[in-house]
Amino acid sequence: MREYTERIREAAKRLLSEQRVDTVIGFRRGTVPFMNEPFLVKSVDQVDQLYWDSNCGINLANYLPKRTDRVAVVAKGCDSRNIVVHLLENQINRDQLYILGAPCRGMVDKRRMMADLKGKEPLHAEENGKEIKVSGRGFQVTFDRQTYLQSNCAICTHRNPVVYDELLGDPVEEQQGVDRYPDVRRIEAMSVDERWRYFQELIAPCIRCYACRNACPLCYCPTCFVDESRPQWVGKTIDPTDTLTFHFLRAYHMAGRCTDCGSCERACPVGIEVRKFTKKLEKEVKELYGYEAGVIPDQRPPLDTFKPGDPEPFIK
Amino acid sequence: MSDIYISRGKFPEITGQLMARYRVYAPVLKGEYHEFAEIEKTEEADLGYQNTRLSPKGLFHPHAERMFEYSLVKDDPQAGILKEAPKDFSPRVVLGIRPCDAKAFQLDDVNFDTTAYQDPWWVRRRQTTTLIGLACNEPCGTCFCTSLGTGPFDTAGLDVLLVDTGEGYTAQVLTQKGKDVVGITSGWESVSRAVSEKMEGLRKSAEDSLGRQFDFDPIKQKDMLELFNASFWDEVQFACINCGTCTFLCPTCWCFDIQDEVWGDKGDRIRLWDSCMFPLFTFHGSGHNPRNQKLQRVRQRFMHKLKYYPDKYHNGAACVGCGRCVKFCPVNIDIREVVRRMSATCVCPA
Numbered sequence: 186m187r188e189y190t191e192r193i194r195e196a197a198k199r200l201l202s203e204q205r206v207d208t209v210i211g212f213r214r215g216t217v218p219f220m221n222e223p224f225l226v227k228s229v230d231q232v233d234q235l236y237w238d239s240n241c242g243i244n245l246a247n248y249l250p251k252r253t254d255r256v257a258v259v260a261k262g263c264d265s266r267n268i269v270v271h272l273l274e275n276q277i278n279r280d281q282l283y284i285l286g287a288p289c290r291g292m293v294d295k296r297r298m299m300a301d302l303k304g305k306e307p308l309h310a311e312e313n314g315k316e317i318k319v320s321g322r323g324f325q326v327t328f329d330r331q332t333y334l335q336s337n338c339a340i341c342t343h344r345n346p347v348v349y350d351e352l353l354g355d356p357v358e359e360q361q362g363v364d365r366y367p368d369v370r371r372i373e374a375m376s377v378d379e380r381w382r383y384f385q386e387l388i389a390p391c392i393r394c395y396a397c398r399n400a401c402p403l404c405y406c407p408t409c410f411v412d413e414s415r416p417q418w419v420g421k422t423i424d425p426t427d428t429l430t431f432h433f434l435r436a437y438h439m440a441g442r443c444t445d446c447g448s449c450e451r452a453c454p455v456g457i458e459v460r461k462f463t464k465k466l467e468k469e470v471k472e473l474y475g476y477e478a479g480v481i482p483d484q485r486p487p488l489d490t491f492k493p494g495d496p497e498p499f500i501k
Numbered sequence: 502m503s504d505i506y507i508s509r510g511k512f513p514e515i516t517g518q519l520m521a522r523y524r525v526y527a528p529v530l531k532g533e534y535h536e537f538a539e540i541e542k543t544e545e546a547d548l549g550y551q552n553t554r555l556s557p558k559g560l561f562h563p564h565a566e567r568m569f570e571y572s573l574v575k576d577d578p579q580a581g582i583l584k585e586a587p588k589d590f591s592p593r594v595v596l597g598i599r600p601c602d603a604k605a606f607q608l609d610d611v612n613f614d615t616t617a618y619q620d621p622w623w624v625r626r627r628q629t630t631t632l633i634g635l636a637c638n639e640p641c642g643t644c645f646c647t648s649l650g651t652g653p654f655d656t657a658g659l660d661v662l663l664v665d666t667g668e669g670y671t672a673q674v675l676t677q678k679g680k681d682v683v684g685i686t687s688g689w690e691s692v693s694r695a696v697s698e699k700m701e702g703l704r705k706s707a708e709d710s711l712g713r714q715f716d717f718d719p720i721k722q723k724d725m726l727e728l729f730n731a732s733f734w735d736e737v738q739f740a741c742i743n744c745g746t747c748t749f750l751c752p753t754c755w756c757f758d759i760q761d762e763v764w765g766d767k768g769d770r771i772r773l774w775d776s777c778m779f780p781l782f783t784f785h786g787s788g789h790n791p792r793n794q795k796l797q798r799v800r801q802r803f804m805h806k807l808k809y810y811p812d813k814y815h816n817g818a819a820c821v822g823c824g825r826c827v828k829f830c831p832v833n834i835d836i837r838e839v840v841r842r843m844s845a846t847c848v849c850p851a
Binding site for chain 2: 215220221223224225243248296300321390392393394395396399400408414422423424451452453454
C-alpha cells in the first residue's frame, strides 16, 4: 500500500499547482506505530508530508461535510461509498470534490498485532509489501499483512472506489464468495436472554467517549440525540441502560447507510466490536431490499423512498 | 526509615496482609487491558503490567457518582431534601500505581482541595487512601514524564515506592501513611548492597531512556494571547474528531457535569465526567456556545493543560506525561508535537 504515497503526493502537487483544488485531504505519517494522522494540505510545500500505508483505516469522508472549498480527498473503497452516501444526503457537492481513488487491499488491525505482541511494546513498524516489520526493545517480528487485516477489511467486497476522478493504482481484484455475516447469524441464533447478556457484555467496557460516533462519517447530525438537553433523551452515566441506549439508537440511525468501513471499531479506545450492531442492520437491509449502501451513486436508499412493492414482513 | 526488601515469592503474602486490613486496589487484567480494581485474591494483582488503559483517577473522581438522593413523594416531609448517597470511605491501598499517575492527583488537588472550596469526597478519599507506587523500569515509547518535571521513579505523589529489582521488590517508605501501611506487614529484609546498586541502575536506565523530549519552559514565558491566537491550532485541530478519549483516559482531566435523574418519585443527583471536547461542554442556557468550533475546543484542552494551569498555579503543566492520549487518540494527535509547537520560539506556519 505504501506505493500510493508517491502517487498521492504527485497528484496533490499537480492539483494544487494547477489550482484545480484549494486543499487536499489525506494522511500524514503517524508519530506512533500503526497510526497515521488525517491531514489537510493547504499548499504545495506541505505535499511531501502526505503518506499512505495500511494504517489509514480512519474514513476520510468524515472530514467532508460542511466544507465550502474545492477539495481533493484520498478515498479507499469504503471512503468512496461514504462519499456517495454524503452526495445522496446532500452533505457535499460532487463538483466541489476531486476524488483520488485508492484501490485497497485492506487496512491492518492494530489491536490484533498488539495482542500477539503479548505486552511487548512496538517502537517502530515498517510496511514492506506483504510484510510488516515490527521492532521494540530486544525484539523484532514480522507480521503477514493479510493475516492481520481489520475484520471489516477481511470481508470487504468493495475494495475499489465506486466513484473517483482518478485512480492511484490499478483496480484490485474483488474478494469473491465472502460470507459477511457468520457472526450476525451466531447472535441471531441466541435465545433472547442469551442475546441480551451478550449485548451487555459487549458494551460493558464503554466509557461514553463517543469515539465510535465521531469517527463515523454518517454521524453528522448538528446535535446528536445523546447531546440533546431539552429534553434530555438519554442518561449520561455508564450504567448499561444508558450505554446500551446510546449504542442501539446509534446503530438504528446507520441502517441502510453504513458501509462497514470499520472506523468506529478502529477508533474505540476500549476495543468494543460496535460493528456487531451495524452489521445486523446492514444484513437486514440487504435481505429486504437487496441494497448496499453507497455503491450506486444515483440510487435513492430504500429507507428514504417508498415503493408500493417494498417487502413489509415486519408489519404484523 | 531506610529502604526494605522482599523477595518476589513472598510478595503475595504482603498483599494478603494488606487485604486483611484494607480494601486493596491493584492493576487487574480485564479483557485486553489492565485497570485498577479491588482485588479479592492476591494473584489478581498483576504488577508485571505496563500501565492501565484508563488512569486511576476514577478511584477518587468516579466516572459517574451518585452524590445525593432525594424523595419526591408528595406527603413526605423530607421530600426535596438532598441526602448524601452512601459511599464507602473505609481505608484502602492502591497497590502498584505508577509515579506519574500518583503525581497527577497532586496536580488535581489544586482543583478539589483549596482553601476556599473542598470537595468532600475527593478530600476524604485522598485521606483514607494510601498509594503504594511501582517504579517504571521500562517506560513506554509514548511516555514523557521526565520532560514535565516528574519521572519513572518519582516519589512526589506516593506514600511508598516499590521497585521491581528482578528477584524481589524494594520499598521506600515516604510518608506516615506509608509507614502505617508497611507497619502491618511482615517479612521484609534489609536491602543488600547489590540490590541497592541494581535499583540505582534501573532508575538511571529508565530515566535515560526517556530523556528530555521537549523544552516546556518557553511556554511559561510566552504571552498567553500570542499562543491563543497562534496559527498552528488550525493544523493541530484538523484531524480531531472531538471524541472524549484523551480527556477520559487522562489522569489530570478533572472536569465534571452534574445532572439530576428522576425515576418515579425518587431522584439522584449524579456527578459525571465531562469533556471539553464535547459541544455541550460550554453550551449556555441562552443557547450561546462560546466554544462552538472544533478549533476552540481542541485549543482549550491544550491551553488548559499547558498554559492556563501553569500560569494560575505556578505548579508545572497539568500533564504528567503518561502518554495515554498519545497511544489511544484515534487520529494520532500527539500532545508532544503540540508542546513542541507551542514552545517553538518562532511560530512559523508548518
